[in-house]
Amino acid sequence: MQSNLLSILIWLPILAGILILCTGGDERAPVARKLALGFSIAVFILSLPLWAGFDNSSALMQFQEHGTWIETFNVHYALGIDGISMPLILLTTALTVIVIIAGWEVIQERVAQYMAAFMIMEGIMIGVFAALDAVLFYVFWEAMLIPMFLIIGIWGGPNRIYATIKFFLYTLLGSLLMLVSFLYLYNQSGGSFSILDYHALPLGMTAQVLIFLAFFAAFAVKVPMFPVHTWLPDAHVEAPTGGSVILAAIMLKMGGYGFLRFNMPITPDASHELAWLMITLSLIAVVYIALVALVQGDMKKLIAYSSISHMGFVTLGMFVFNSQGVEGAMMQMISHGFISGALFLCVGVLYDRLHSREIATYGGVATPMPIFAAFAVLFAMANSGLPGTSGFVGEFLVIMGAFKANAWFAIIAALTLIFGAAYSLWMVKRVIYGAVTSDAVAALKDVNCREILILALLAAMVLWVGVWPNPILDVMHATIDNLLLHVSVSKLP
Numbered sequence: 408m409q410s411n412l413l414s415i416l417i418w419l420p421i422l423a424g425i426l427i428l429c430t431g432g433d434e435r436a437p438v439a440r441k442l443a444l445g446f447s448i449a450v451f452i453l454s455l456p457l458w459a460g461f462d463n464s465s466a467l468m469q470f471q472e473h474g475t476w477i478e479t480f481n482v483h484y485a486l487g488i489d490g491i492s493m494p495l496i497l498l499t500t501a502l503t504v505i506v507i508i509a510g511w512e513v514i515q516e517r518v519a520q521y522m523a524a525f526m527i528m529e530g531i532m533i534g535v536f537a538a539l540d541a542v543l544f545y546v547f548w549e550a551m552l553i554p555m556f557l558i559i560g561i562w563g564g565p566n567r568i569y570a571t572i573k574f575f576l577y578t579l580l581g582s583l584l585m586l587v588s589f590l591y592l593y594n595q596s597g598g599s600f601s602i603l604d605y606h607a608l609p610l611g612m613t614a615q616v617l618i619f620l621a622f623f624a625a626f627a628v629k630v631p632m633f634p635v636h637t638w639l640p641d642a643h644v645e646a647p648t649g650g651s652v653i654l655a656a657i658m659l660k661m662g663g664y665g666f667l668r669f670n671m672p673i674t675p676d677a678s679h680e681l682a683w684l685m686i687t688l689s690l691i692a693v694v695y696i697a698l699v700a701l702v703q704g705d706m707k708k709l710i711a712y713s714s715i716s717h718m719g720f721v722t723l724g725m726f727v728f729n730s731q732g733v734e735g736a737m738m739q740m741i742s743h744g745f746i747s748g749a750l751f752l753c754v755g756v757l758y759d760r761l762h763s764r765e766i767a768t769y770g771g772v773a774t775p776m777p778i779f780a781a782f783a784v785l786f787a788m789a790n791s792g793l794p795g796t797s798g799f800v801g802e803f804l805v806i807m808g809a810f811k812a813n814a815w816f817a818i819i820a821a822l823t824l825i826f827g828a829a830y831s832l833w834m835v836k837r838v839i840y841g842a843v844t845s846d847a848v849a850a851l852k853d854v855n856c857r858e859i860l861i862l863a864l865l866a867a868m869v870l871w872v873g874v875w876p877n878p879i880l881d882v883m884h885a886t887i888d889n890l891l892l893h894v895s896v897s898k899l900p
Contacts, residue, residue, distance in 0.1 A: 410470045412456060413486040416496070417534045420450050420503070424527035427519050436518035440511055443522035447504045450529065454500040457493050463881050466490070466889035468539065468603070476543070481598050485539040490886030491667050491737065492536040494879055495660055498744045499536070501868075502656050503529040505861045506649040509752055512857065513648065513759055514562065521562060525649060528554040532657055536664065541589040541600040545582070548625075548661075552578055555650065555658065563645040570638075570645035577638040581625035588621040592673070606672040606893065615677035622670045629662030632722060633692045636715045643711035644764070648755030651707065655714050655751060656744035663721045663740050667733070667890065671725070675894040678726070685726040690819050692719030697826035701833070706754045706764045709834055710747065713790060716823055717743050723820055724805035728894060732808025733887045734880060739801030741879060742789075742872055746798055749786040749865040753779070756858055757838075760851055766837050770844030775851040780839045782854075782862040787835045789869045791828040797872035 423446035430439045461469060468487030476484045488496065506525055514521045531554070534547035552575060560571040591614075592605050599605075610618070628635045639659075643651050671678050693716055700712035717739065724736030756779060757772070758764055773780035789796035792803075802824065810817035843849045854862065872879065 411472060412453065413470050413472055413488065413533075413537045416450060416454055416457075416500070417486075417530045417537065419453070419530070420446060420526045420533075421530035423450075424523040424525075424530070427523040427526060430519045433516060433518055436515075439519035439522050440507075443507045443526055444504070444511075446526060447500075447507045447529070451500040451504050454497055457488065458497060458882075461488075461490075461493055461882060463490070464885055466885045469493075471539075476540070480542075480600070482542045482600050483540045484543060485601065486537045486543075487539045488537055490883035491664065491890075494737070494741055494882060495536050495657075495664060496533050498660075498741055499529060499532050499657050502652060502744065502748055505748065505752075505864060506652050508857060508861050509652070509755065510647070510649045513755070517561065521558070521649075524554040524558050525653070528558075528653065532661075535661055539602050541592070541602055541605070543600075544602065545586055545589060548585075549579075549582055551658070551661075555654065558650040559642060559646045562647040562650070565645075566641070567645040570641040573638045574642045577628050577631075577635065581628040581635075584621040585625035588618045591618065602668065605669075608673070610674065612676055612680070615674040616680065619670055619674040619677035619681055622665065622674075626662040626665035626670070627688075629665065630659060630718050630722060631662065631715060632688050632719070633696060633715070634688075636692070636696065639715060640708050640711040643714075643751075644705060644707050648751060648758070651751040651755075652748040655711070655747040659714060659718055660740045660744065663718070663725070663736065666722065666725055667737075671894050672890060675896070678894060679728070682726045682728070685722055686816060689719040689723035689726070690816065692716055693723065693820055693823045694826070697823050697830065700830045701826065703830075704766055706757075706766055706834065706838070707751070708764075709766075709830060710750045710754065713750075713827070713830065714743065714747050716827070717747075717790075720802055720805045720820065720823065723816065724801075724808055727808045727812035727816065728891060729808045729811050730884075730887060730891060731804045731811065733891065734883060735801050735804025735806075735808055737801075737883050737887070738797075738804060738872075738876060738879065742797035742801050742869070745865050745868045745872070746786055746789045746796075749782075749862065749869065750790060752858075752861060752865070753783045753786060756854060756862075761847055766834060768845075769838040769848060771839075771841050771848055772851065773839045774843050775849055776853045778859065779854045779862075782866060783839055784835055785866055786869070787831040789873070790831045792824050795870070795873050797869045797876070799873060800876045 427439050471487040474484040476482045531551045538544035697716040703709035721736045721739050724732040789798040792798045806817045
């Protein structure tokens with residue numbers, strides 16, 4: 408299907424961000440807010456035809472665009488989506504709208520710059536999911552760091568500079584190794600930067616292992632996998648609420664997307680050979696990081712460590728090499744986008760009122776804030792994998808896929824359901840329930856209409872995916888089956 412829709416989805420929010428920057432200082436903040444909301448809603452509406460026009464029966468790239476960019480080096484402006492990238496693009500466009508609304512009253516300084524940073528980042532993130540040229544992908548991948556660096560560095564907490572530098576250095580180092588791999592693949596393919604061409608390259612085992620490890624360095628940091636996860640809690644704690652939402656809900660998913668788009672199809676033999684490493688690190692994240700979450704006193708840190716544990720499910724599902732595991736990994740990524748985003752927004756609601764993220768500050772919040780308490784409990788239950796919520800679907804499928812590969816993988820992975828319930832519900836017990844612990848808590852005001860709107864939208868998505876996941880599974884089924892067929896065939900020369 409020929410279309411310019413992907414280009415519109417990439418460049419419209421970027422141009423909108425530049426326009427918002429031109430609105431000037433904070434005296435024109437209402438204009439910046441309205442422009443950001445209008446353009447983010449427009450981008451979301453324009454992304455819906457991707458779903459409506461998508462052929463679920465095809466594993467081929469759809470909505471493709473192709474043009475010459477740097478002719479000398481055979482670099483092309485090539486875009487396209489399949490059943491793996493399309494749901495992630497829709498997740499991006501939906502959550503950007505929610506983040507813009509969430510920051511409506513909270514951000515009072517440099518409003519235009521804040522809104523512009525999220526709009527520009529939206530276009531760049533869509534570019535990452537849609538790029539079919541290695542250079543184009545790399546440009547979007549690196550450019551994505553800049554707005555997030557600014558969001559944390561300008562609107563973040565007291566240790567924001569340390570957190571931003573740590574975030575930048577971790578992600579940059581892995582990305583440089585990925586660039587080296589692209590240059591090697593360019594030479595091996597006879598001068599092509601087409602990602603799809605790389606899927607058919609016959610590479611020796613040594614080359615595959617080295618390329619796999621180079622890609623691993625880039626994508627494992629982004630997931631983030633144990634032991635390169637330490638930048639994430641710092642980034643989350645210092646980031647403003649909107650930054651935490653996008654970081655957890657979208658940017659972490661780019662690591663999982665990278666494994667599916669690059670590691671598995673380009674280095675299939677190395678993927679099988681090193682599956683033990685991926686599964687071991689995933690299970691460590693699932694269990695150990697969940698235990699780390701259990702002892703956190705800061706709500707944001709607890710949710711950050713919870714994200715690392717849940718993303719361990721994602722990488723586990725991918726490297727058991729069966730349809731339940733990989734589809735479960737994809738469902739877990741989408742579900743985690745809604746749930747983690749909602750949990751960070753809930754923390755943001757409390758922080759905006761008492762300016763504390765410490766669990767010890769609160770207690771008995773359900774008394775002054777009953778509507779908020781209902782949402783917080785729902786999202787905590789979903790984070791625990793409660794049946795009927797989106798959190799259950801992905802974890803159940805991954806455990807099924809892991810059981811097919813090895814019963815012990817499934818047994819260890821299932822421990823996270825226990826630990827997830829432990830840290831999520833213990834936080835709820837201490838923050839939401841019990842007697843009101845202070846006059847400050849007693850004076851809290853319940854969620855306003857704006858906050859109810861964003862939490863209700865996320866609650867609807869969590870319940871919809873939990874009760875009726877088939878529409879999303881149908882979209883990705885053909886693509887994942889084709890990927891597994893490709894990975895099962897050796898590419899050794």
